Structure formats: structure tokens, C-alpha cells
Amino acid sequence: MSDSMDDCGDCTEHRTAVTEAEVDALVQGICFKTGPPRTLGVEVEWLVHELRLPQLPVAPERLEAAYAALRTVPLRSPLTVEPGGQLELSSPPAASLTELIETVSADLDTVRAVLAEDGLGLVGFGHDPWHTPRRFLREPRYDAMEVCLDRTGTAGRHMMCTSASVQVCVDAGYEEPGPLGHERRWWLAHHLGAVLVAAFANSPLVGREPTGWRSTRQLLWTEIGAGRAGAPPADGPPRTAWARHVLDAPVMCVRHDGGPWDVPEGLTFRAWTRSRSPRPPTRADLDYHLTTLFPPVRPRGHLELRMIDAQPGDDGWIVPLAVTAALFDDPEAAEAAYRAVKPLAERALNLPAPHNPLWIDAARQGLADAELREAAVACFTAALEALPRLGATSPVIDAVAAYLNRYVVRGRCPADDLLDRLRETDIPQTRLRSTGGTPTIHGRKDIRT
Numbered sequence: 120m121s122d123s124m125d126d127c128g129d130c131t132e133h134r135t136a137v138t139e140a141e142v143d144a145l146v147q148g149i150c151f152k153t154g155p156p157r158t159l160g161v162e163v164e165w166l167v168h169e170l171r172l173p174q175l176p177v178a179p180e181r182l183e184a185a186y187a188a189l190r191t192v193p194l195r196s197p198l199t200v201e202p203g204g205q206l207e208l209s210s211p212p213a214a215s216l217t218e219l220i221e222t223v224s225a226d227l228d229t230v231r232a233v234l235a236e237d238g239l240g241l242v243g244f245g246h247d248p249w250h251t252p253r254r255f256l257r258e259p260r261y262d263a264m265e266v267c268l269d270r271t272g273t274a275g276r277h278m279m280c281t282s283a284s285v286q287v288c289v290d291a292g293y294e295e296p297g298p299l300g301h302e303r304r305w306w307l308a309h310h311l312g313a314v315l316v317a318a319f320a321n322s323p324l325v326g327r328e329p330t331g332w333r334s335t336r337q338l339l340w341t342e343i344g345a346g347r348a349g350a351p352p353a354d355g356p357p358r359t360a361w362a363r364h365v366l367d368a369p370v371m372c373v374r375h376d377g378g379p380w381d382v383p384e385g386l387t388f389r390a391w392t393r394s395r396s397p398r399p400p401t402r403a404d405l406d407y408h409l410t411t412l413f414p415p416v417r418p419r420g421h422l423e424l425r426m427i428d429a430q431p432g433d434d435g436w437i438v439p440l441a442v443t444a445a446l447f448d449d450p451e452a453a454e455a456a457y458r459a460v461k462p463l464a465e466r467a468l469n470l471p472a473p474h475n476p477l478w479i480d481a482a483r484q485g486l487a488d489a490e491l492r493e494a495a496v497a498c499f500t501a502a503l504e505a506l507p508r509l510g511a512t513s514p515v516i517d518a519v520a521a522y523l524n525r526y527v528v529r530g531r532c533p534a535d536d537l538l539d540r541l542r543e544t545d546i547p548q549t550r551l552r553s554t555g556g557t558p559t560i561h562g563r564k565d566i567r568t
Contacts, residue, residue, distance in 0.1 A: 135401060136395065136399030136400060136401060137402055137404075137405060138392055139393065142392060143362045145402070145405060146358075146362040146366075147358040147361075150358070150361055150362075151301055151418055152420040153291050153293060153294040153301050154290070155293065156293075156448045158212035158214060158290055159212070159219050159288065159289060159290075160213065160421070161210050161288065161436065162207055162210070162288070163223065164207045164285075165207075165242065167185075167204055167206055167234065168239070168240060168242045171238065173249070174250075176250055177239065182204050182239075182255060184237065185233065185234055185237045185239055188236070189206075192230075192233060194208070194226045194230070195211060196210045196211065196223055197209050200255070200256060201280075203252060203253060203255055203280025208226055208227065208230070212288075216440070217510055220437055220440070220515065241433075243429040243430045243436070244429055245320070245321045245322030245335065245336035245428025246277065246322035246335045248327060249326075251281070252276040254276075254279070254280055259374070260372075261279065262379065263379075264372075266382045267369075268343060268347070271342065277339050284426075284429055285439050286423055286427070287440055287443040287444065288419075288424070289421060289444070290422070298450045298453040298454045298457065299447075299453060301357060302356065304422065304447060306353075307446075307457055307460070308416040308424055310461070311456055311498065312416060312426045312472060313426075313460075313463065313467075313477045314463075315426055315442075316428075316481040317334075317482075317488065317495065317532065318486060318499075319428055319532060320334035320485040321334070321532065322337075323335060323535075323537055331483065332483050333482065333484065333485035333487075333534040335482075337481070337482035338483075341478075341482070343413070345471060345474050346369045347369065347413060348413045348414065349472070349473065350364075350414045350415060352471055353467075361418055365388060365405075365408065366388050367387050367388075368388060368408070369386065370383055370387065370388055370391055371411040373398070373404075374407065416472075426473070428534075431536075435533075438518055438522045441515050441518075442502045445502035445503075445506050445509060446502055448509065449508055451504070452502055452504065455497065456497075456501055458497075460494050462494075463477055466480070485530075485531070485532040485535065486530045496528055499522070503516065503519055503520055
């Protein structure tokens with residue numbers, strides 16, 4: 120489920136040029152694979168910090184040595200390195216929530232053990248509270264991405280190098296209407312998404328200072344721009360809207376087999392198919408173009424929900440995974456979530472996420488927003504009722520209940536904990552470090568078994 124990050128990938132393949140009409144048909148055919156929801160996935164990104172003093176920078180040489188060691192151990196989930204040195208585990212599709220949690224938890228245990236040998240650990244923040252952006256990977260993809268995103272300011276470098284998330288992947292849903300139909304799930308993802316942003320916001324600090332946003336990571340995506348990091352307009356069927364968005368989105372780069380890649384300015388994929396310059400676009404170029412678009416909900420056959428900040432604690436990622444899975448894959452919970460978030464739709468003003476007032480309020484205020492809190496309470500309650508029907512274990516259910524009581528009903532999110540510590544202690548950095556050894560979730564016991 121992870122993007123291809125190789126330097127050139129298949130840029131020497133699929134040399135036949137594609138037309139505008141062919142792109143439209145291809146996107147509509149490959150990005151929504153409908154059918155009964157059967158599988159679930161998760162992509163967990165982590166910052167890698169010093170275990171002893173996480174506010175100290177880690178030398179690139181140490182990261183390279185640690186990652187070389189990681190490449191020698193067997194994992195079920197593909198492991199990739201992000202441009203700033205973050206680590207991402209992308210699960211294989213799982214037939215159940217329990218199977219998914221067991222697979223990823225075992226892989227994370229292995230990764231943590233290898234990193235700990237070099238005094239390093241995985242830390243869950245939506246944005247690094249201490250360190251400035253620093254590129255670890257030097258590859259043509261990221262060279263081009265940096266040039267492209269720098270045109271709109273510094274948000275792109277922060278996104279590339281100092282952000283991390285929990286991305287939940289659900290099937291697109293049935294072709295037919297109803298709670299599990301693909302059109303309903305597409306609509307729900309873009310409105311429930313604001314509730315997930317608010318409930319799991321965990322990035323209030325940059326450079327050790329509050330930004331005024333509970334989810335600074337979400338702010339960064341907003342600043343990158345609608346063409347690169349926005350959803351398509353909310354009108355029309357999902358396939359049509361997404362295909363139009365793909366064609367009208369700016370091309371990040373034109374790849375070459377050798378030498379630096381071109382980074383055109385203002386060239387949409389639609390314009391590229393028409394001009395056929397600097398060379399005609401191919402099917403491989405389209406496939407690559409799709410990996411350079413970062414909307415909050417990305418259709419890749421399945422739906423990839425990208426709006427959730429990385430969570431604190433070794434097992435913090437499990438709660439947003441469980442809640443999202445329940446609200447999408449249990450028909451009763453999906454209907455309850457739809458009813459809960461429907462009143463919020465008016466606040467979006469029919470503007471695409473995340474560039475609308477609803478999403479901006481969610482990122483800035485978190486669950487301090489009364490309407491978002493009310494919707495979140497209803498959604499978490501529905502998820503709790505659904506989790507036993509999905510076969511979730513008691514510890515997972517208990518963890519969701521604990522999160523509901525600790526945060527949601529109180530109008531809080533993990534970002535509020537960080538801000539409280541800042542006010543109480545003037546940021547003694549050692550109090551914000553990774554939990555290290557025993558897996559915990561917000562101070563609770565291991566919830567994986």
C-alpha cells in the first residue's frame with residue numbers, strides 16, 4: 120500500500136503515449152475497485168529519535184547504519200524510509216482487524232528491537248516538536264518534489280521531513296447504494312475525516328513553540344495547495360470527480376532515465392496530454408503522477424485515509440485504526456457515523472477538503488469545537504458498539520473506550536497533553552520522549568493480545 124519511491128521506477132516502460140480520454144478512462148477504472156468490503160490496511164509513519172534524549176538530532180550516518188540493519192530482518196509489512204528519515208510500515212491487506220493489528224505489532228516489535236541496539240526509538244508525533252526539516256534521502260523523486268513544493272513556501276519541506284501519520288486503508292465499497300456503497304463511503308471519508316483530524320490531532324508544536332493549531336501537520340497540507348494536496352470538488356460521482364482532478368492537477372516532474380528530472384511549472388496532466396511536450400506522457404507517467412497527489416482521501420482501488428496524525432505511545436496507532444475500521448466496515452456504525460457528521464457538512468460550504476472551514480476548524484481547534492466534539496462522541500460510541508461484531512479483542516475495545524473517556528467526551532486530543540506539558544514545565548524535553556520498552560497506549564497495558 121506504500122507509494123513507489125524508487126528513483127525512476129518504470130519510466131523506461133509503457134512507452135506508448137496516452138491521450139486525455141485514455142487517462143480519464145484509466146483513472147476511473149483503476150482508482151475505485153468496488154465490491155464487498157473484505158480487507159483492511161494501515162500505514163504507520165514514525166519519527167526516529169534518540170531514546171535517551173529525543174530532542175537531540177540523530178546523525179545521518181547513524182540512521183543509515185540502523186536502516187541497513189533493519190533491511191536484514193524479516194518483516195511481513197514493507198518498510199520504507201521517508202525523505203526526512205522517518206520510517207513507514209505499510210501492512211499487507213488483512214482479512215480482519217485482529218489479523219492486521221497482530222501483523223503490524225509484531226513487525227513494530229522487530230523494528231524497535233533493532234533500533235534500540237543503536238539507542239534509537241520510534242516516536243509518534245504528527246510533526247516533530249523539536250527538529251527543523253532536514254533531508255535524509257537524496258533521490259531524483261525528492262529532489263524534484265523539493266523544487267516543486269518550495270514554490271509555495273516551506274510547508275512542503277516540513278511535510279517531507281518532519282511529519283508522520285497513521286493512514287487507514289479501507290475497501291472502496293459496493294457499487295450499489297447504501298451504508299457500504301462506494302459513493303456513501305467517499306462522502307463519509309471527506310466529512311468524517313474532519314472528525315478524525317480533530318479527535319487525533321497531535322502536532323501543536325514546531326521548533327518547540329505552539330503554532331496555534333492542534334494539528335500543524337494538517338495545516339501544512341492546506342498550505343501546500345489544493346492541486347497537490349486537496350480533494351476534488353464535491354460535485355458528481357467519485358470516479359468522475361477524481362479523474363477530472365487527476366487531469367487538472369499539476370505535474371510534479373517529468374522523469375528521465377538519466378540526469379535530473381524536469382520540474383515544470385503550471386503544467387497540468389491534461390495540458391501535457393494535449394501538448395505532448397517536453398515529451399508525450401505515457402501510462403507509466405500517469406501511474407507516477409497519481410503517487411504525487413496527496414489528498415486527504417486518496418483512491419487507489421481502495422480508499423487511503425491520510426488525515427490522522429501519528430499517535431503517542433507504542434500502540435497509539437491502534438485506536439484510530441479500530442475506530443475507522445468500525446465506522447466504515449460495520450453497516451450499523453457506518454449509518455450512525457453518517458447521521459452524526461451530516462450536520463457538519465454545511466460548515467464545509469461545499470468546498471473541497473482540507474481547504475474548507477470545517478477542516479480548518481478541526482485542525483486548529485481539535486475537539487474544543489463543540490460540534491466536532493458532539494459528532495466525535497457519537498462516532499466513537501458507534502465504533503465501540505461495532506467492534507465486538509468485527510471480532511475485536513477486549514484490550515482493543517478497552518483502549519477505544521479509554522480514549523473516548525480521556526479525550527473525546529472532554530473535548531481534548533493528544534495535542535492538548537503536549538500543550539499542557541509546555542505550560543506546566545516550560546518544555547523539559549525529557550518528559551516528551553518515547554515510552555521505549557513496554558508497549559503502552561496512553562499509559563495503559565499492551566493491547567495487542
